Amino acid sequence: MNRWQAQGLGAELADLYVDSLGTPPRRTYRAPDRHDFLNRLTGDIRRPGFAMVIAETDGLVGCAFGFPVRSDRFWWLGFEGALPRGIEQLAESGSVFAITDLLVRPHPQDRDVARRLQERLLTDQQAWLGATLVNRADHPTLTALHSWGWLDVGEIWRPVSATLLEVLVLPVGERAGARLDGLVHDARSRWSG
Numbered sequence: 001m002n003r004w005q006a007q008g009l010g011a012e013l014a015d016l017y018v019d020s021l022g023t024p025p026r027r028t029y030r031a032p033d034r035h036d037f038l039n040r041l042t043g044d045i046r047r048p049g050f051a052m053v054i055a056e057t058d059g060l061v062g063c064a065f066g067f068p069v070r071s072d073r074f075w076w077l078g079f080e081g082a083l084p085r086g087i088e089q090l091a092e093s094g095s096v097f098a099i100t101d102l103l104v105r106p107h108p109q110d111r112d113v114a115r116r117l118q119e120r121l122l123t124d125q126q127a128w129l130g131a132t133l134v135n136r137a138d139h140p141t142l143t144a145l146h147s148w149g150w151l152d153v154g155e156i157w158r159p160v161s162a163t164l165l166e167v168l169v170l171p172v173g174e175r176a177g178a179r180l181d182g183l184v185h186d187a188r189s190r191w192s193g
Helices: 003-008 010-021 034-045 085-092 113-124 139-147 173-179 181-192
Strands: 051-056 060-068 096-104 129-135 151-158 163-171
Touching: 003 010, 003 034, 010 034, 010 060, 010 096, 034 060, 034 096, 051 113, 060 113, 085 096, 085 129, 096 113, 129 139, 139 163
Parallel strands: 096 129
Antiparallel strands: 051 060, 060 096, 129 163, 151 163
16 A cells, blocks of 8 residues: 555554554553644654555455655664674665554454564565664564564664663564675674573
8 A cells, every 4th residue: 555545544544553452451561642643653654665455355354554664764763782794784775664553453363464464564565674763662463573584683762752662673574684784693693682
């Protein structure tokens, strides 16, 4: 979907966002509300290269969206320490795509929908590397992403929201894996250690 199609789905996407949060009884992480989601979506839609994929049955089941990470380092502002060289090189070559949201209505038969949506979005964008930011307190999301092969590579502090975010990357295909071999090894060591 392009930006104009996504704008037309604003209300449905906001409903999907709220539904995707679920209501675990003792959730320690409080996700942004519907209004915050719509503001974030509006900002993302305006970014050059914005793209979205959706999953539907008799209604909207899930979506993933984001935009290419440019070499201007804007997306990486607040990164703690030096950005790993392999990531920086891929960003400079235009091969990094940020997935800013991945939403799926909770349903036992749809466990794989989120993973397939992210794969489709990254493949359609011909990305060598997926990137995403996750609030450190959002343990369910971090656990799911790690189980799909996403790797921790650092943290970003966003003073505007006073939030410390985990930076995760996902090498796409053999090309990225070979180019980032050292990064993948270091990130896995960090996660397991």
